Amino acid sequence: MGLSELGYGFGVYTLVGQPPWRLWRTDRGGSVRVSTDRAQTRGQHVRDCERGPLLWRGNAFLNFTHPRDMQGREYWYWDNPLLPQFSGPSRACTEPRKFYNRLVYRGLFPDRLPVLTEACEQRINANLRQTGTVSRWQDCFEPRDCDLSGDTVVLALPTQQCLTHYYRVTEHRLIETVQRVCASKALRLRIRRKPTPQEKYHRSRAEWQYRRRPEDLCVVGVHSAIGMEVLEQGVPYVALGGHGCGGLATTWQEFVENRVRAHTVTEFMQWCSQLITQTWLRADLTEGAWSVRSWHEDSAQPFRQLETEFHAGQ
Numbered sequence: 001m002g003l004s005e006l007g008y009g010f011g012v013y014t015l016v017g018q019p020p021w022r023l024w025r026t027d028r029g030g031s032v033r034v035s036t037d038r039a040q041t042r043g044q045h046v047r048d049c050e051r052g053p054l055l056w057r058g059n060a061f062l063n064f065t066h067p068r069d070m071q072g073r074e075y076w077y078w079d080n081p082l083l084p085q086f087s088g089p090s091r092a093c094t095e096p097r098k099f100y101n102r103l104v105y106r107g108l109f110p111d112r113l114p115v116l117t118e119a120c121e122q123r124i125n126a127n128l129r130q131t132g133t134v135s136r137w138q139d140c141f142e143p144r145d146c147d148l149s150g151d152t153v154v155l156a157l158p159t160q161q162c163l164t165h166y167y168r169v170t171e172h173r174l175i176e177t178v179q180r181v182c183a184s185k186a187l188r189l190r191i192r193r194k195p196t197p198q199e200k201y202h203r204s205r206a207e208w209q210y211r212r213r214p215e216d217l218c219v220v221g222v223h224s225a226i227g228m229e230v231l232e233q234g235v236p237y238v239a240l241g242g243h244g245c246g247g248l249a250t251t252w253q254e255f256v257e258n259r260v261r262a263h264t265v266t267e268f269m270q271w272c273s274q275l276i277t278q279t280w281l282r283a284d285l286t287e288g289a290w291s292v293r294s295w296h297e298d299s300a301q302p303f304r305q306l307e308t309e310f311h312a313g314q
């Protein structure tokens with residue numbers, strides 16, 4: 001199965017006319033056009049698109065647009081879901097393919113989201129009856145109480161492309177900095193490399209998903225959707241860069257100062273209920289169902305560079 005069939009690939013979709021914006025064609029790699037009463041248009045580069053609303057999918061590192069260059073633009077960012085059970089083989093996804101995606105208004109990761117409505121909950125539950133083994137979104141999760149007894153920090157590495165283009169940090173510098181701080185706290189460090197799309201969608205769930213070991217104290221991640229996957233298992237998540245964990249994430253400075261945030265099962269499920277509001281079935285996106293809801297309550301995280309210590313000596 002190719003990556004385009006799994007739902008991967010970059011595309012910029014110029015939205016013309018009034019919603020619903022229905023995507024009438026899908027090319028290899030995910031580039032699409034929008035069908036309206038007017039001429040069909042497609043942007044080749046985010047910054048080169050005409051003024052107006054855009055649907056921006058994934059990362060085109062060969063022709064990169066940084067989110068800082070999109071300030072003031074009307075756009076929605078389309079990428080992997082931020083809830084682990086809606087990505088890869090799981091209770092919500094019975095086949096090795098990408099059923100669900102996230103949409104974030106004017107940013108890569110959400111900051112403020114609307115409260116889950118009955119209509120949204122009904123939409124998700126109806127989708128689950130088509131794609132999963134459960135009929136209630138709450139049954140997709142098995143959250144655990146937070147445990148701070150471990151002595152090992154797990155560094156969930158992103159791709160080098162992500163580090164280079166978004167943060168201008170090398171993998172070597174990232175590991176070196178985290179290792180130094182761990183050593184100062186007498187903590188061990190374990191490296192977890194990001195699974196490839198082929199691995200994630202062709203392995204069993206137990207292999208691609210993060211699984212806590214008894215010695216794990218917390219997970220450090222950079223610009224990653226792994227955060228809610230980690231928190232579900234009762235493990236604190238230290239977020240560098242963008243993340244989908246809201247107020248449950250520990251900042252780097254808090255970790256350095258030994259102030260790791262412990263979350264409750266209730267807090268985890270409450271934030272899941274808000275992330276559900278921007279979790280969409282692929283058909284919802286291509287058929288335009290997403291574009292008729294009001295987005296005025298939403299806001300995205302402002303982009304933040306990594307702490308200065310990750311850039312020293314470069």
